[in-house]
Structures are given as structure tokens and as C-alpha cells.
Amino acid sequence: MSEETLKRILENFRRYIRQDQKFLLRDLLHTFHPADVASILSHMDEEEVGYLFELLEPEVASEVLREMDEDARKRLLRRLDPERLSEVVGRMESDDAVEVISELPQEVASEVLREMAPKASEEVRELLQHREDTAGRLMAVEVVAVHQDDTVDQAIAAIRKAVDEMGEFYYVYVVDDAGRLVGVLPLARLLVSRSDRKVSEIMKRDVVSVPEDMDQEEVAQIFRKYDLVAVPVVDEEGRLIGRITVDDVMEVLEEETSEDIGRMAGTDEAIREEAVWKIAGARFPWILTSLVSGLISGSIIGAFRGTIGRFLPIVVFIPIITAMGGNIGLQSASITVRGLALGKIDTFELWRRVLREAKVGIMMGIFCGGTVGLVAAIWNENPIFGIVVGVAMLGAILVAATMGTLVPILFRKLGVDPAIAAGPFITMSNDITGLAIYLGIATSMMKWLVE
Amino acid sequence: MSEETLKRILENFRRYIRQDQKFLLRDLLHTFHPADVASILSHMDEEEVGYLFELLEPEVASEVLREMDEDARKRLLRRLDPERLSEVVGRMESDDAVEVISELPQEVASEVLREMAPKASEEVRELLQHREDTAGRLMAVEVVAVHQDDTVDQAIAAIRKAVDEMGEFYYVYVVDDAGRLVGVLPLARLLVSRSDRKVSEIMKRDVVSVPEDMDQEEVAQIFRKYDLVAVPVVDEEGRLIGRITVDDVMEVLEEETSEDIGRMAGTDEAIREEAVWKIAGARFPWILTSLVSGLISGSIIGAFRGTIGRFLPIVVFIPIITAMGGNIGLQSASITVRGLALGKIDTFELWRRVLREAKVGIMMGIFCGGTVGLVAAIWNENPIFGIVVGVAMLGAILVAATMGTLVPILFRKLGVDPAIAAGPFITMSNDITGLAIYLGIATSMMKWLVE
Secondary structure (H helix, E strand, O other): OOHHHHHHHHHHHHHHHHOOOHHHHHHHHHHOOHHHHHHHHOOOOHHHHHHHHHOOOHHHHHHHHHHOOHHHHHHHHHHOOHHHHHHHHOOOOHHHHHHHHHOOOHHHHHHHHHHOOHHHHHHHHHHHOOOOOEHHHHOEOOOOEEEOOOEHHHHHHHHHHHHHHOOOOOEEEEEOOOOEEEEEEEHHHHHOOOOOOEHHHHOEOOOOOEEOOOEHHHHHHHHHHHOOOEEEEEOOOOEEEEEEEHHHHHHHHHHHHHHHHHHHHOOOOOOOOOOHHHHHHHOHHHHHHHHHHHHHHHHHHHHOHHHHHHOHHHHHHHHHHHHHHHHHHHHHHHHHHHHHHOOOOOHHHHHHHHHHHHHHHHHHHHHHHHHHHHHHHHHHOOHHHHHHHHHHHHHHHHHHHHHHHHHHHHHHHOOOOHHHHHHHHHHHHHHHHHHHHHHHHHHHOHHHHOO | OOHHHHHHHHHHHHHHHHOOOHHHHHHHHHHOOHHHHHHHHOOOOHHHHHHHHHOOOHHHHHHHHHHOOHHHHHHHHHHOOHHHHHHHHOOOOHHHHHHHHHOOOHHHHHHHHHHOOHHHHHHHHHHHOOOOOEHHHHOEOOOOEEEOOOEHHHHHHHHHHHHHHOOOOOEEEEEOOOOEEEEEEEHHHHHOOOOOOEHHHHOEOOOOOEEOOOEHHHHHHHHHHHOOOEEEEEOOOOEEEEEEEHHHHHHHHHHHHHHHHHHHHOOOOOOOOOOHHHHHHHOHHHHHHHHHHHHHHHHHHHHOHHHHHHOHHHHHHHHHHHHHHHHHHHHHHHHHHHHHHOOOOOHHHHHHHHHHHHHHHHHHHHHHHHHHHHHHHHHHOOHHHHHHHHHHHHHHHHHHHHHHHHHHHHHHHOOOOHHHHHHHHHHHHHHHHHHHHHHHHHHHOHHHHOO
């Protein structure tokens, strides 16, 4: 949908809402794909969303709810009564139902679960036992599974039953007597096999599966690595307990990268918030770190006030030295964070990485130090000052590049998210070391500087 | 594969390579999934990769090559002779073959195409006509298509043929006499339908398809929005010409987000490079912008040298004012860039967004300005100086937050990648405005400041 189209659709919907044209709106809503309805709703205010959502058939409503952004959905959920909710959630597959229910306040969630059909409610309760951000929490329990001794005909009968109950699926999983996963049947293989053949004869035996407690980020990496569209989930004994589909994993990937970008700038939570004071609050820790770091930088400058007073041009190059240190540190950190996230950098390569980045730092330091040193020498007609500025710049850049690589890898080793490290921590240490190097060198060279 | 396992595998492989244990290595390599072989190779040097790749069966070699990172693959491709290459590439599906061939130098590519089977070579040549980063360039021509008047039995016969030729597939597409796409058949539906039924009676008619010239980022958004595992590609007349699968799209998503992060820090290209001087080179434009920006900041300070000389404590707060402006600008920009990328922000909301961000800026500005102003007043026992610093801080933060939101959206409107804007441009403008505001206020307040 182009922005132009969307804009026109929104205008029309708003007009019909004002005219309270319920029947027209109901028909209109049902001509769109549920995903389109979700994106239309994401542009309307709470009042409008509540009004339109009431008009949807339960089946469509459940699809729309599934497709909505987490924040838009949360706002809508607050408006819906438990009865309507359980009607809508009851039509979802178990993984989607879990996602929605986990977003509800405790009491509402309990009420919705009570109103739902006992079997569905039981499934959701069990899935909710799994720790958040694990494979078990991401999976749906709806799988098509057959026994390895079944025939192709029996497998097709199982599919016939599943087609009515489930959405789309692409694999039939094969289990043994104990329910352990032993193979997988791509549907195309079933289609071209004789009906009396045994499943175990035509199944693929090397099936990629994930344990229920695997972290969701790792699950996403497995999808990416092996180019999967769905993966079966197994428990400790290797028994098939569910499956994860690629659409859920794409959401995870989006989330994780957004988080990485957000954490580097301290905006992780802020992206999801709507209220102004909440946005400000979410960005606050990072801002506070910067404030403290800025005050420390200020104290360093204050400590060197004597030096600066004796040779004022020093001030002119303070911003460029801290800025270059900060920028190069940020570059090194963003390369490292992405490399770690994409699995291109392993922590055991630590020193190789740091060494390489230090070399890059030296090259850039020589170039930048040379240029800025030259400018300083010419502006002030003082070659010694040029050397002071140039050497300080080289030092600041070298430290920044090294720290920018070292800190994220060390944080990963310690089990802390490298993206957090990459933001405030590195900026702070670079500002401080850059200033200390610059003003330290200037002080020690003072007698040549002002002779 | 855990890091520990990978490390051990690498050690063993290296030992066997030194001992030239070709047979052992060949057997070992073929016990791994091709994706695992690719990730093992990504940790070895060029020499080792060349040695091991030679040992692979052509079928496995083509899978491994497909799974390798673009940069690792490029290095390997340089070592392979055209004969081996055409043997390996000839076994790939058309989309993968196109990807590999487009990475080759012109002459090698032509030679490989000449050596390949005429039909495969023709397909690749046609795909290469499509503009890079479009649906046509991403798609494979291998599709299973049946005519709408065919029966289920005939459709199954078509699948039987395709199973041998193609990798996995999940849909059969349905076309009319003119080859136009009219529907889709999920395999599960075929499995449960009577064999004499007509395809047109059981197919799904509302099929999401993409035009051949659609941008790949838009294609990825469609996959995400409609939760697809594959999408058919059509030409201008609506004729079916290929299909894109979700694994290719996940690569696009990864690339695009990496690019976004990378562009904000000017490290987009640097992430892919290996040689030290190339990494430095790729980061250079950003560094140059920072240098220029730093020198402009320096000139501003130079211009206000008189003011600074009259009241030296001004210097102490220069870093904190530029740093806070820079940080808050970066936060606003990263929120905006992510919002645009995820489709949560539309450009027609420009003023609403800017206004909201300005409000956040005012809140944070009042807090930070208040705190730092207080510190300045106490450190220097000069309340006027506290007011100067506080007001300058508020002004700098407000400008930074507004610019950080405005610039990426304006860039998107102008068709420029907002992520590029978010980096150097915003930092530069924030440093300069922050300094000008601070030193301007200080100058105009000078008579009260030093009385």
C-alpha cells in the first residue's frame, strides 16, 4: 500500500466513522487482508481502533490482532472486554494466543483463560510455563505428526484432519513409539509417493530441531543458517512438542536488531513508548551517563585551566579531538556489535580483532592527526602546537579504535549485551582519555609551546 | 555449534591439512551440513579454504558456496578456475547462480556462462538483465506451475517432475492460457483433494504476488506483513515468471538493518572488508565529515576567543554541551530511522513527530540544563554563569532533538537513505549549533558574567 493510498483510506474511514456507517465500514474492512487492516488500525487513534475492531468477525479479528504491532495491540487490548477477547483469542493458534495473553494484565488474562475452551486454555497455560525469549515460548503446539510405521495413506488422513484445524503448514513430522522426533516429510515427497509405502521409508532422517529452552535469538540464527521455513521443537528426551514457523522468527530478528541499534543510542525502550514523558524516561539512563561523563570531562579541563590560560588556542581543538575519538570509537563498536550479532566475530578471536582495529586506528590517526596538526600549526603559526595537536589526535583515535573493539567483545564474554557497552561506556571513556592525552601532552610541552 | 566445538573442529582441520590427509578430510567435510561447512570455512584463511573446497563433491560444493558469506565467497571465487566454477554453479538454482555469477569479474563470469549447460546459462543471463536489488534479481525461475483447467492428478504429475529437479517448495502456482497467475495451491490442499477435481475449483484465488521491478526492501516488507514463505513474481502483464523464497528475504532484511546501523556510523562498507587499508578507506568519508565539522567548531571557538579569554570557566562546559546535543540528536535520529524502516513512521506525519520529539527535548533539556547549570553556578560561585550554561544546554538539546527527527524524515521524502542523514549530518549540525548557542549567549551576557 503506498503512502498516498493509505492516506486516502484513512480519510475515508474517518469520515464513515463520524457518520457512524457501521455496515459500510464492516464490508470495507472485510475486503482487506487482515494484515492491511492491522496497518490501517496502526494509524488511527485508540477510540477509532476500538470502534472498528468491534465490527470485525471473530475469525478476522483474531488475524488482525495477530498482525498488529505490539504497542498498538497493547492499547487495543486495554479496551476489549474479556468475553470478546476470549472469543477472538480462542480462534488463534496456540503461539499467537500465548503472545496476546502474555500482554494482558494478570486478572484479565486469567479471566480470558477461564472463558476459553478447556483444551485451548490448557495449551496456552502450558506454553506460558516456558521462559520468555525461548523456543518453547515461541512455538505452537499445533503440529502434524505421524508414526514412523504409518503408511503414506495414513499420513494423508492425518493431514486431512489438520487442514481444517490449522493454518498453512509445510511439513509432517515423524515420531517413534515414545513420541521422539525421528524424521520429517516434506509435503511434496508425500504427494509423489505410493500410498502403501511406509513413512519411515520416504522420510528425511537428518532433521534440524531445537530444544525447548534454546534462546530465541539462537533459534533465529538456526533458521537463517539452514534456510528453514519451520523447525520442530523437542523436549529433553527428544520428544516432539511443537513447531516454530519462519514468520515468528522474522519478528524476533527485527526485534533483536532494533534492540541492538536502540541500545547503542540508549533508545531501546523509547522506540516502543508513546507518551512523551515515558519516551524521555526510557532515554534517561543514557542521558545521565552522558551528563556524568560530560562533568568529568569538564573537571579535567578545569584541572588543566592553568595550561589553557597560558596558551588559549588549545581550546580551539578540544571539540575536534573528543569528536574524532568518539566517532571512531562508535565506528569500531558498531562494526564489532554487528559482527558479533551476525556470528562473524567469535570471542576467541579477541586479540586478532583488536590488533586489526588498532592498525586501522593508526592509519586513520596518522591521517587525521597530520591534517589537524597542520591546520593547528598554520592557524597559530606555531609548529610545536601542530605537533602537540597531531600527536594527541593520533593517541585519542588509537585508544578509541582499540576500546571500541575490545569493550563489546569483553562484554559478550562476560554475558552482558555488547550493544549496551557500545553506546555510553565507550563514548565516555573516549572523551575522557582523549582530553587527558591532549591536555597532558600540551602541559608537558608548554615550555616549547610558548617560548 | 558452540564456540568451543567450533574451535576444536578448526584445530583438527588445520592439523589434517598440515598432514595433507585428503581422504580423511573429504569424509569429515561430507558428514557436516553444508551450512556448517560454510561456517567452518569462514574461519579459515584463503589457502585453507581453497584446499578444502577442492575436496567437496560438486553437489555439496554448490550448497556450501550458496551458504557462505558474501565476503568469504568472493575471496574463494578468486581462487577457483572457470571449469570448476561452472560445474558447481551449474548445480545451483537460478537465483543462487545469479548471485554467485554477479560477484565474479566480467571475463570470468562470461567464461563460466559459456561452460554451463545452454538452458541454465540462458536463464542466468535473463535474470542478470534485472536491475540489482529488485524482485526480478532476487527470484528463481524454477517454479511449479499448472494450468487452471488441469486436474489434481495432472498437478501431482507436475510435482513429481519438479521434486527431482528442484529443492524444497511449498506451493504450486496456477496460470491461465496466457500464463497469467490466477491462483495458488498449498500442497496440503492438493494432498486432501479428489484426484479428478479441477485445479481451479480448489485453488486459493487471492494470491499475494510482486512485480518484477519491485525494490527488494519492499519485497521483504511484504513477506513480513503477510507472513509468507514464498511469493510469486509476475511481469507487467501479470504473467508468472519466478518465485522468491523466505531465505533470500531474510538475507535482505539482515543486509538492510546492517546497512542502517552501518550508515549511521559510516561503517556500512567497512563491515564487509577484510584488508586493513580497505576498512580505513570505507570509513573515510564519515571521518572526513567529522574532521571538517570539528574544524568548523574550532573556528567558532576561535571567533569567540575574546569571550573565552575574559571568562575562562566557559571552556569547562564546552564538551558537555556539544556531547549532550550530539547524544540526544543521535537518539532522536535512531528512533526515527528505525521507525521509518519498520514502517511505524510515515513521512506525512512529519510535524506530529517533530512536535512530539521537541516536547521530549524540552523535558530533557530542562532537566539537563538545570543540573549542569547548577553545577556551573556552584563550581564558579557565579549564578549568572549557571543561567548561561543552563539556557545554552536547553537550547542545544531542543535543536538536536528537533533536527534528529526532522532530517531523517526529510531525507526519506527526498528519496535519500535516512540512515546516512542520521549519522554525520546530524552530529555536525548539532555540534555547530550547540557551540554557537552557548558562546553566543555567553558573549551577550558577558557584562553580567564578569562584573
